[in-house]
Amino acid sequence: MRYLPPKGQPEEPLTDAQILTQSLAYDLQTNHTYLEQLLQGCSDAVMRKFKFGKDRDTDALLVYFDGLVSKTEAEASILYPLMLEMDQIEDAVETQAGNIYENTRDRLLAVTDLLECDTFEEVMQHIASGDGVLIIDGYNQGLVAGIRYWQGRPVESPDQEVIVKGPNEGFNETLRINTALLRRRLKTNCFKIESISIGRYTKTNTIICYIKGVADESLIQEVKNRLEKIDIDGVLDTNYLEELMEDHHYSVFPQAEHTERPDRVVAHLLEGRVALMVDGSPWAMVVPATLPQFWISPEDYYSRYVPASLIRLLRQLAFLITLLLPSLYVATITYHQEMIPTPLLLTIAASREGVPFPALVEALMMEITFEFLREAGIRMPRAIGPAISIVGALVIGDAAVSAGLVSTPMVVVVAFTGIASFIFPAYNAGMAIRIARFPMLILAGFLGYFGIMIGLIMLLVRLASMTSFGVPYLSPLAPTNQGDLSDTLVRRPWWAMRQRPQNISPDNRVRQE
Amino acid sequence: MNDKISGFQLYSISIFIIFATAIIYEPRHVIEIAQSNGWILVLLSGIWGLLLAWLYSQLIKRGQTGFVPLVESLMGKWVGRLIILLYLVFILFHCALSLRLFTDFVISVVMVVLPISVLVAALLLASAYIARQGITALAQLCQILIWVNSIFALLILLAVTGQVDWNNLLPVLPEGILLLARASWKHTYPYTEAFWMVLLVPFIHDKKRAGIPLLVSVLFAMFWFSSFILLITAYFNHYLAGIFTFPAFSMVRGIYLGEFIQRLDALLIAVWINNIVIKTSLLLFLFAHTGADLLRLQNHRPLVLPGTLIVAPLSILIFDNVAQIQNFHDQLFHLVLLFFTVVLPLVFFLISLWKRGENRAQKMDSHTTCS
Numbered sequence: 001m002r003y004l005p006p007k008g009q010p011e012e013p014l015t016d017a018q019i020l021t022q023s024l025a026y027d028l029q030t031n032h033t034y035l036e037q038l039l040q041g042c043s044d045a046v047m048r049k050f051k052f053g054k055d056r057d058t059d060a061l062l063v064y065f066d067g068l069v070s071k072t073e074a075e076a077s078i079l080y081p082l083m084l085e086m087d088q089i090e091d092a093v094e095t096q097a098g099n100i101y102e103n104t105r106d107r108l109l110a111v112t113d114l115l116e117c118d119t120f121e122e123v124m125q126h127i128a129s130g131d132g133v134l135i136i137d138g139y140n141q142g143l144v145a146g147i148r149y150w151q152g153r154p155v156e157s158p159d160q161e162v163i164v165k166g167p168n169e170g171f172n173e174t175l176r177i178n179t180a181l182l183r184r185r186l187k188t189n190c191f192k193i194e195s196i197s198i199g200r201y202t203k204t205n206t207i208i209c210y211i212k213g214v215a216d217e218s219l220i221q222e223v224k225n226r227l228e229k230i231d232i233d234g235v236l237d238t239n240y241l242e243e244l245m246e247d248h249h250y251s252v253f254p255q256a257e258h259t260e261r262p263d264r265v266v267a268h269l270l271e272g273r274v275a276l277m278v279d280g281s282p283w284a285m286v287v288p289a290t291l292p293q294f295w296i297s298p299e300d301y302y303s304r305y306v307p308a309s310l311i312r313l314l315r316q317l318a319f320l321i322t323l324l325l326p327s328l329y330v331a332t333i334t335y336h337q338e339m340i341p342t343p344l345l346l347t348i349a350a351s352r353e354g355v356p357f358p359a360l361v362e363a364l365m366m367e368i369t370f371e372f373l374r375e376a377g378i379r380m381p382r383a384i385g386p387a388i389s390i391v392g393a394l395v396i397g398d399a400a401v402s403a404g405l406v407s408t409p410m411v412v413v414v415a416f417t418g419i420a421s422f423i424f425p426a427y428n429a430g431m432a433i434r435i436a437r438f439p440m441l442i443l444a445g446f447l448g449y450f451g452i453m454i455g456l457i458m459l460l461v462r463l464a465s466m467t468s469f470g471v472p473y474l475s476p477l478a479p480t481n482q483g484d485l486s487d488t489l490v491r492r493p494w495w496a497m498r499q500r501p502q503n504i505s506p507d508n509r510v511r512q513e
Numbered sequence: 514m515n516d517k518i519s520g521f522q523l524y525s526i527s528i529f530i531i532f533a534t535a536i537i538y539e540p541r542h543v544i545e546i547a548q549s550n551g552w553i554l555v556l557l558s559g560i561w562g563l564l565l566a567w568l569y570s571q572l573i574k575r576g577q578t579g580f581v582p583l584v585e586s587l588m589g590k591w592v593g594r595l596i597i598l599l600y601l602v603f604i605l606f607h608c609a610l611s612l613r614l615f616t617d618f619v620i621s622v623v624m625v626v627l628p629i630s631v632l633v634a635a636l637l638l639a640s641a642y643i644a645r646q647g648i649t650a651l652a653q654l655c656q657i658l659i660w661v662n663s664i665f666a667l668l669i670l671l672a673v674t675g676q677v678d679w680n681n682l683l684p685v686l687p688e689g690i691l692l693l694a695r696a697s698w699k700h701t702y703p704y705t706e707a708f709w710m711v712l713l714v715p716f717i718h719d720k721k722r723a724g725i726p727l728l729v730s731v732l733f734a735m736f737w738f739s740s741f742i743l744l745i746t747a748y749f750n751h752y753l754a755g756i757f758t759f760p761a762f763s764m765v766r767g768i769y770l771g772e773f774i775q776r777l778d779a780l781l782i783a784v785w786i787n788n789i790v791i792k793t794s795l796l797l798f799l800f801a802h803t804g805a806d807l808l809r810l811q812n813h814r815p816l817v818l819p820g821t822l823i824v825a826p827l828s829i830l831i832f833d834n835v836a837q838i839q840n841f842h843d844q845l846f847h848l849v850l851l852f853f854t855v856v857l858p859l860v861f862f863l864i865s866l867w868k869r870g871e872n873r874a875q876k877m878d879s880h881t882t883c884s
Contacts, residue, residue, distance in 0.1 A: 033538075139620035147805070152577075168537060213864065335624055336623075336779065338776065339776040339778060341775060341776070341780055342774070393695075431844065447624075447627070447632070447828070448623075448624060448627075449634055449779055449782055449783070449786075450619065450624070450632065450635065450636075450782070451635065453619070453782070453783055453786040453787065453790075454635055454638075454639045454786070454790065455788065457639055457643070457658075457786075457790050458639050458642055458643070459655050460654050460657060460658070461642065461643045461646050461650050462646075462654035464646070464649075464650040464651075464654050465646040465647070465650035470655070474653060474657070477656075477657060478652075478654070478656040478657050479519065479522070479653060479656065480521060480656055
C-alpha cells in the first residue's frame with residue numbers, strides 16, 4: 001500500500017550532518033526541503049520537480065548536478081517516458097496505480113544503469129558522481145539513473161611514457177574509460193575491478209584491479225586492508241594512495257609504480273601485481289614495486305630481445321652514471337688526482353685554472369642550476385620554453401665557463417649526468433636517483449672515493465631493508481632469484497618466459513607450457 | 514620480512530669476513546715466510562681452513578636456537594655466560610682492530626691528509642647503520658657486493674697478468690713441502706674468521722646444509738688468496754714484495770697496459786672498503802645480537818649504539834702507529850684469534866660429542882630397564 005503521511009514542514013530543523021544520516025522520507029516535500037538545505041549554495045545543483053501519472057497527480061523530483069549529466073539522456077530516458085509516454089501504456093497506471101514506483105523502475109525509465117538509494121547521503125554521493133536521482137512522492141526510496149556525462153580528454157597517447165613501437169593509448173581522467181581500456185585487453189571474468197570510495201569530501205571512486213588466480217590472495221587482501229584504513233578528506237591522485245599505503249614512509253625511492261599506459265598495467269597484472277586507479281587521475285599505481293622494475297620499459301617487450309636487452313643494460317649504466325658520475329669526478333679531482341692518466345690530468349688542470357671554487361662547490365652549483373632549468377622547463381608556458389632553453393644553454397655552457405666560474409669538464413659531467421637521468425622510463429625513480437646523487441656528492445667532496453663507497457653501501461643497505469607490500473625492494477637482485485634475474489638485467493626472450501616472477505605470484509607461476 | 518639467510522647469503526658473508534683485513538696484510542707475511550712459494554703456503558693453510566669450516570658447520574648443526582643457548586647448554590649457565598661475555602669483549606676488540614688496520618692503510622697510502630678520526634667515524638657510522646638494519650639487509654648487501662668485488666678482483670688479476678714475470682715464481686718448493694706445511698697452521702687465521710658464522714645460527718635457513726657454503730667460501734678464498742699472492746710474487750719478485758707494507762696495492766698501482774688501462778687502485782680500494790664495512794657491520798651486529806641474547810632482550814638494536822661508541826675510541830687509541838699495530842697483529846693477535854675461533858669451538862664440539870654419547874648411553878640404559 002502506498003503510504004501518504006501528512007504533508008508539511010519537518011518539525012525541527014536538522015543540521016546537514018543529521019540529514020545525511022536520515023533515510024528518505026515518504027513525503028516528497030520533506031525530501032525536497034532537506035535536499036534544498038543540503039544543496040544550499042550549490043548553484044550547479046538542479047532540482048526538477050514535475051508531475052506525472054494518469055491525472056498528473058503524482059509528484060516527483062529529479063536531482064542532479066548540471067555539467068555532470070547528459071541533459072539529452074535525462075530528458076529522453078527519464079522525463080519523456082514519465083511525462084509523455086506513460087499515458088500510452090495502457091495498464092500502467094490504471095492496473096498498477098498502487099505501485100507506481102515499481103512501474104517506473106521496471107517499465108518506464110529507459111536507462112541502462114539503474115540503482116536504488118535509501119538515504120540522503122547516498123543521494124548526495126550519487127548526484128556528486130554524476131548520476132540523476134529520481135524521488136517519487138509517497139516512496140522512501142530514490143531511483144538512481146546512470147546518466148553521467150562530462151567533457152573529458154579523449155584517449156590519447158601517453159605524455160610521459162613515450163615509446164617508438166607498441167600500443168600507444170594512454171589513460172585519461174575518466175575512470176570508466178580507463179577501466180574499459182583495461183577490460184578490452186583482459187577478456188576474462190578472472191579480471192576483477194573492485195571499487196571503493198575514499199575521501200571524506202571527494203568520495204573518490206578508487207578501483208582495485210587484479211587477475212583472480214594470478215595475483216596472490218594475501219596481496220589483494222593486504223591492498224584492501226590498507227585502502228580501508230585510509231581516512232583522509234580527499235584523494236586527487238594515485239600518489240596520495242602510495243604515500244598512505246607504502247611500507248616505508250621516509251624513503252625517497254618510490255614503492256609503487258605509476259604508469260599511464262594500459263598495456264603496462266595489464267602486463268603487471270599478468271605477472272600477479274595489483275593495480276589501483278582513482279577517478280580524476282590518468283595514472284595507475286601498481287604494487288608491489290621493486291627497484292629493478294623501474295629500469296624496464298614496456299617497449300622492451302615489443303621489440304626483439306637482443307636490442308631490448310642492450311638498451312636495458314644502457315639504462316642500468318645510466319642509473320650508475322646519474323648516481324655516481326659527478327661524485328666520482330669531484331672525488332678524483334679533489335683527492336685522487338694520481339688516478340687520472342697524465343694527459344687527461346693536464347687537460348683538466350688547464351681548464352680548472354682560475355676557477356675560484358673547490359670542485360665540490362662547483363659541482364653543487366652546476367647541479368642545482370641544472371635542476372632549476374629542468375624544473376623551469378617543466379613549469380614554464382610552452383611559448384617561452386625555447387627562450388629559457390637558450391638562456392640555460394648559454395648560461396651553463398658558455399657564460400659560466402667564460403667567466404671562470406666553472407670548468408669545462410664540469411659542464412660536460414653535469415650535462416652527461418643530466419641526459420643520463422632522463423633515460424629512466426619511470427619519472428619518479430629518476431627523481432629519486434637525482435636526489436640521491438647530492439649526498440653522494442657531499443660525501444665525495446669530504447671523503448673522496450671512501451665517501452662514495454660508504455654512501456653507496458649505505459644506500460644499498462637502505463634499499464635492501466625496504467619492502468613494497470612485503471616484497472623485498474631489491475628483488476630479484478637480492479635476495480637473488482636466478483630465474484627472475486634473467487628478465488631483470490636483460491630481457492628474456494618470449495619463448496623462454498615460462499614463469500611469472502616468484503616473489504610476486506608464488507602460487508600460479510606458469511605463464512606458458 | 515623473513516629474517517633467514519640463504520646458503521648463498523651465508524657464503525657471501527663468509528667470503529667478506531675472511532677477506533676483509535687479510536687481503537690487506539696477509540700477502541706480505543706469507544711472502545716473507547714462503548718467498549716465491551707463498552701461493553702454495555696459502556693453499557696448504559686452506560686445508561686447515563677446510564677442516565675448520567667443517568668444525569663450524571658441526572657447531573651450526575648443534576646450535577639450533579642460537580650460540581648463547583648452545584654455549585650455556587654445553588658449559589653450564591654461568592661458565593657459558595662468562596664465555597659469551599669474553600666473546601663480546603673480543604668481538605668489540607676485533608672490530609676496533611680491523612677498523613684500525615684498514616684506516617691506517619688509508620691514511621698512510623691513499624689519503625694522507627685525512628684525520629684518522631674522520632675516517633673511523635665515517636666507517637663506523639655506516640657500519641652501525643647497517644648493523645641496525647639487521648642481518649637480512651646485511652645479507653642482501655653481501656649478495657650484491659660479492660659480484661662487484663668478484664668482477665673488480667677479476668679485472669685486476671687479468672690486468673696484472675700482462676705485466677708479470679713468471680720466472681719470479683721459481684724455484685718451486687726448493688726445500689720440500691714439509692717446511693711450508695709446518696708454517697701453514699700459523700696462516701690459517703684468515704679462514705678462522707668463518708667462525709663468526711656460528712653466531713648467526715638462528716638466522717641460517719638450512720642449518721643442516723650450512724657446511725656447504727662455508728666449505729665453498731673457504732675454497733673460494735683459497736683460490737683468490739693464492740692467485741693474488743702468486744701474481745704479486747710474479748709481478749715484483751719475493752724480495753720486493755716483502756718490502757712493501759701493502760704489496761697488493763703497490764702492484765695495482767703499477768698496472769699500465771696499452772696506455773689506457775692504468776691506475777686501477779680505485780677498484781682495489783672499492784673492494785677493500787666493501788670488505789671492511791661489511792666486516793665491522795657484521796661484528797657490530799654479532800655483538801648486539803649475542804648481547805641481546807645474553808641479556809634476554811627482544812631486539813638487537815639497543816646494543817648497536819653502545820657497541821659503536823666503544824669501538825670508535827678504542828680503534829683510535831688502541832695503538833700509536835701502524836708499526837705498533839702490525840707488530841701486535843703479527844705477534845699476538847692471531848693467537849688470541851685462534852683461541853676464540855679454534856680452541857674454544859673445538860672444546861664446544863668435543864663436549865657436545867661427549868654429551869651426545871652420554872645421552873645415548875642414558876637412553877640405552879632406560880630402554881634396557883624398561884624392557
